[in-house]
Amino acid sequence: MKTLLASTAILLASALTGMAQEYTPDPNATAGGMITVTYKDDVATLDPAIGYDWQNWSMIKSLFDGLMDYVPGTTELRPGLAESYTISDDGTVFTFTLRDGVIFHNGREMSAEDVKYSLDRVTTPETQSPGAGFFASIAGFDAISSGAAETLSGVEVVDPKTIKITLSRPDATFLHVMALNFASIVPKEAVDAHGTDFGKNPVGTGAFKLGEWTIGQRLVFEKNADYWREGVPYLDGVTFEVGQEPIVALLRLQQGEVDVPGDGIPPAKFQEVMGDPDQAARVVEGGQLHTGYITLNVGIAPLDKLEVREAINMAINKERITQIINGRAVPATQPLPPSMPGYTDGYDGYAFDADAAKDKLVEAGLADGFSTELFVMNTDPNPRIAQAIQQDLKAIGVEVAIRSLAQANVIEAGGAGEAPMIWSGGMAWIADFPDPSNFYGPILGCAGAGEGGWNWSKFCDESIDAMATAADSMTDPSAPERMEMWSDVYMEVMQQVPWVPVFNEQRYTMKSARMGGDDALYVDPVSIPVNYDYVYVTE
Amino acid sequence: MLGYLVRRLVQSVLILLGVSFITFVLLYVLPADPVRQIAGRSATAQTVENIRQQLGLDQPMLVQYWRYLSGLVQGDMGRSYLQKTEVSTLIAARLPASLLLMAAGIFCELLIGLTLGVIAAIFRGRSLDQGLMVTSFVAVSAPQFVVGLLLLYVFAVQLGWFPIGGYGTAAHLVLPAVTLGIMGSGWYSRMMRSSMVDVLRQDYIRTARAKGLTRRRILLRHALPNAILPIIAMIGIDIGIFMGGIVVVESVFGWPGIGQLAWQAIQRVDIPIIMGVTMVSATAIVLGNLLADLVTPLIDPRIKLR
Numbered sequence: 001m002k003t004l005l006a007s008t009a010i011l012l013a014s015a016l017t018g019m020a021q022e023y024t025p026d027p028n029a030t031a032g033g034m035i036t037v038t039y040k041d042d043v044a045t046l047d048p049a050i051g052y053d054w055q056n057w058s059m060i061k062s063l064f065d066g067l068m069d070y071v072p073g074t075t076e077l078r079p080g081l082a083e084s085y086t087i088s089d090d091g092t093v094f095t096f097t098l099r100d101g102v103i104f105h106n107g108r109e110m111s112a113e114d115v116k117y118s119l120d121r122v123t124t125p126e127t128q129s130p131g132a133g134f135f136a137s138i139a140g141f142d143a144i145s146s147g148a149a150e151t152l153s154g155v156e157v158v159d160p161k162t163i164k165i166t167l168s169r170p171d172a173t174f175l176h177v178m179a180l181n182f183a184s185i186v187p188k189e190a191v192d193a194h195g196t197d198f199g200k201n202p203v204g205t206g207a208f209k210l211g212e213w214t215i216g217q218r219l220v221f222e223k224n225a226d227y228w229r230e231g232v233p234y235l236d237g238v239t240f241e242v243g244q245e246p247i248v249a250l251l252r253l254q255q256g257e258v259d260v261p262g263d264g265i266p267p268a269k270f271q272e273v274m275g276d277p278d279q280a281a282r283v284v285e286g287g288q289l290h291t292g293y294i295t296l297n298v299g300i301a302p303l304d305k306l307e308v309r310e311a312i313n314m315a316i317n318k319e320r321i322t323q324i325i326n327g328r329a330v331p332a333t334q335p336l337p338p339s340m341p342g343y344t345d346g347y348d349g350y351a352f353d354a355d356a357a358k359d360k361l362v363e364a365g366l367a368d369g370f371s372t373e374l375f376v377m378n379t380d381p382n383p384r385i386a387q388a389i390q391q392d393l394k395a396i397g398v399e400v401a402i403r404s405l406a407q408a409n410v411i412e413a414g415g416a417g418e419a420p421m422i423w424s425g426g427m428a429w430i431a432d433f434p435d436p437s438n439f440y441g442p443i444l445g446c447a448g449a450g451e452g453g454w455n456w457s458k459f460c461d462e463s464i465d466a467m468a469t470a471a472d473s474m475t476d477p478s479a480p481e482r483m484e485m486w487s488d489v490y491m492e493v494m495q496q497v498p499w500v501p502v503f504n505e506q507r508y509t510m511k512s513a514r515m516g517g518d519d520a521l522y523v524d525p526v527s528i529p530v531n532y533d534y535v536y537v538t539e
Numbered sequence: 540m541l542g543y544l545v546r547r548l549v550q551s552v553l554i555l556l557g558v559s560f561i562t563f564v565l566l567y568v569l570p571a572d573p574v575r576q577i578a579g580r581s582a583t584a585q586t587v588e589n590i591r592q593q594l595g596l597d598q599p600m601l602v603q604y605w606r607y608l609s610g611l612v613q614g615d616m617g618r619s620y621l622q623k624t625e626v627s628t629l630i631a632a633r634l635p636a637s638l639l640l641m642a643a644g645i646f647c648e649l650l651i652g653l654t655l656g657v658i659a660a661i662f663r664g665r666s667l668d669q670g671l672m673v674t675s676f677v678a679v680s681a682p683q684f685v686v687g688l689l690l691l692y693v694f695a696v697q698l699g700w701f702p703i704g705g706y707g708t709a710a711h712l713v714l715p716a717v718t719l720g721i722m723g724s725g726w727y728s729r730m731m732r733s734s735m736v737d738v739l740r741q742d743y744i745r746t747a748r749a750k751g752l753t754r755r756r757i758l759l760r761h762a763l764p765n766a767i768l769p770i771i772a773m774i775g776i777d778i779g780i781f782m783g784g785i786v787v788v789e790s791v792f793g794w795p796g797i798g799q800l801a802w803q804a805i806q807r808v809d810i811p812i813i814m815g816v817t818m819v820s821a822t823a824i825v826l827g828n829l830l831a832d833l834v835t836p837l838i839d840p841r842i843k844l845r
Contacts (some may be wrong), residue, residue: 045624047623050623125590128577128578128590129586130579132582133586145589146585196618196623215629216636216796216799217706244705245793248703251691251695255699406571408806408808409571412571412572442581450584
């Protein structure tokens with residue numbers, strides 16, 4: 001057995017506070033105060049097995065904990081409800097030792113039985129969890145998801161403080177999976193008491209607990225005074241007001257009624273805000289694990305020809321497209337965003353060159369061009385971006401008809417493989433966890449290429465799939481060799497260009513003058529959009 | 540009267556049945572799969588199939604409709620696909636806000652519409668009358684989201700008289716109610732004007748004038764009550780227009796009613812919620828019309844229900 005986190009565990013035991021060695025809290029942080037955060041859309045659920053929305057993702061992170069967690073504001077793993085863990089040499093057995101004295105919001109102490117229950121619950125079909133697939137590497141997953149078994153055979157309670165999880169294959173991403181909201185630990189009695197309404201009556205171990213929920217109007221989170229991490233949260237509570245248009249939220253922020261507009265700065269107001277020094281000073285910018293791309297369906301002629309896909313890659317003026325969104329993005333060269341481990345430095349991708357693109361079309365025997373369709377989600381700025389793509393392609397003789405549809409309809413057409421080209425805006429991939437594998441399987445691998453899958457190019461190359469599997473079979477998720485293998489995977493993908501990687505969006509948000517805490521907490525790459533546990537107010 | 544009522548109620552049920560069937564069919568043929576929305580982007584084929592089976596979405600359309608209908612007659616509107624909560628709970632939590640907004644909206648449209656209509660009738664043919672009628676035309680035609688944002692900008696942001704969206708106090712209610720009322724006020728001012736003009740031509744008005752009553756007394760005591768009656772009956776029919784309006788107005792002002800609920804459900808193909816809100820709105824419209832028909836003979840004895 002090799003102990004990856006041995007040093008961390010020793011430090012944990014000796015340090016004054018549990019997190020001193022992993023995260024230095026802001027020395028100026030003061031406890032107390034309530035903040036107000038707004039969102040446009042209502043909160044559908046706070047059930048960690050179900051919630052998968054922009055607004056509830058970070059709320060669930062504050063109400064619940066999993067065995068693993070991230071250092072605030074970073075993509076670095078740290079132990080959560082697990083105090084330490086060991087991994088077997090073949091990378092298939094994870095043994096987690098749980099922390100002492102972790103109390104659920106209902107007052108009961110958490111134990112290994114709760115971990116087992118929670119993992120069974122999220123994978124069982126009755127729960128209808130959109131995250132069930134993330135747990136596919138746990139032994140017994142197939143049996144439980146087909147209904148043949150009621151429990152995951154690979155999850156074993158050793159004693160009340162120890163849980164052993166056996167995988168059916170090595171899975172380098174497993175620790176990241178255990179940090180997903182879907183892997184949050186929930187108490188069985190609370191789930192049983194509320195049934196499917198658990199999502200409206202959440203009980204977890206998190207830094208905050210749900211105080212009040214007036215459907216369609218307001219949620220109030222209260223500080224969990226018994227939280228197992230010393231010293232946090234700083235805030236006494238957070239009030240979430242839902243149903244507020246981003247533009248209204250910004251106006252209220254300017255009047256001092258709102259502290260953080262959860263949906264960010266509306267594009268139409270961006271330049272006005274940045275033009276005012278007082279407001280611009282309160283804008284926080286951060287990278288996010290996002291790539292905007294155009295899918296090129298390899299099953300639809302003439303996009304099945306490599307030269308045609310290359311031509312389209314060369315024809316797109318990515319600089320101009322980033323200007324359409326006020327420069328709130330950087331042009332992309334490859335599927336992975338620059339802040340993702342495994343990103344290939346020094347690779348320039350396909351340079352914008354309309355003449356070279358025309359030559360490629362001649363090579364493909366399409367000197368006179370062709371016509372095709374581009375599907376796009378119908379909310380601003382996506383139709384405008386589609387028009388820019390249309391103009392770029394017209395310049396090389398490709399006539400593009402734009403099909404601007406509601407999100408659900410674009411997803412449907414993409415899944416069915418009916419769309420020759422799709423601009424991903426509004427549906428683009430934002431990583432579930434900071435690991436390069438998360439950009440492959442569902443959107444570029446064979447697994448997602450089936451009917452209904454999110455691989456809208458329907459690109460499936462078994463040799464690349466094999467490379468990906470090999471990379472994920474390594475035990476250490478952050479081993480440099482593993483990152484190199486993933487870099488190779490995406491370079492191989494770029495040889496066949498089923499996508500035009502267009503840009504990596506930067507996240508811009510704003511906060512009121514009284515909000516304190518590291519800027520990184522407001523653009524946290526994991527607790528999207530805000531890490532409520534560590535921010536504070538200065539008055 | 541009783542026979543009429545029974546006949547109308549049976550008709551109402553048939554209309555609601557028709558509405559439920561048409562809405563169900565439309566949602567069924569929609570090129571968007573609700574299971575995909577529930578399963579999310581990372582789901583395996585197995586997860587998708589499991590969800591489809593559990594929700595019965597693998598069944599033929601008529602079977603699905605029959606199941607929905609049998610639930611509905613027992614008062615079970617089903618559970619939201621995405622929120623997992625009972626649709627009836629979600630609607631019940633939001634209905635009071637919508638009803639309050641609607642009542643305030645009707646009050647506003649009557650207040651603005653009737654006042655302008657009376658003034659226009661008094662000044663009939665003069666430039667004030669013409670100006671008011673042009674204004675009413677603009678009011679009817681202006682898109683509600685534009686009117687809403689405009690009012691929000693002027694009275695909440697610039698002048699700071701009212702809160703910027705939200706819900707809770709009487710001050711929150713004013714701007715959305717006025718937005719909702721402005722469109723209807725255009726109709727009502729035109730109807731009120733013509734009704735008033737009609738009444739002012741009647742013999743009893745001439746008699747009153749000949750008796751030497753003051754102009755004010757003639758207008759308020761003799762003309763207005765008679766002119767207003769036929770218009771009151773229109774309110775019931777108005778509910779249909781309002782149901783459309785609240786979807787827009789609630790979204791602009793962040794008003795937590797069923798319109799906002801419907802809008803969010805439509806974007807995510809949450810069919811039980813869309814069906815639920817449609818059925819509640821349809822019921823309100825059908826009842827509103829029925830009420831309007833029942834009230835009419837009370838107001839005007841010349842009309843008999845048969």
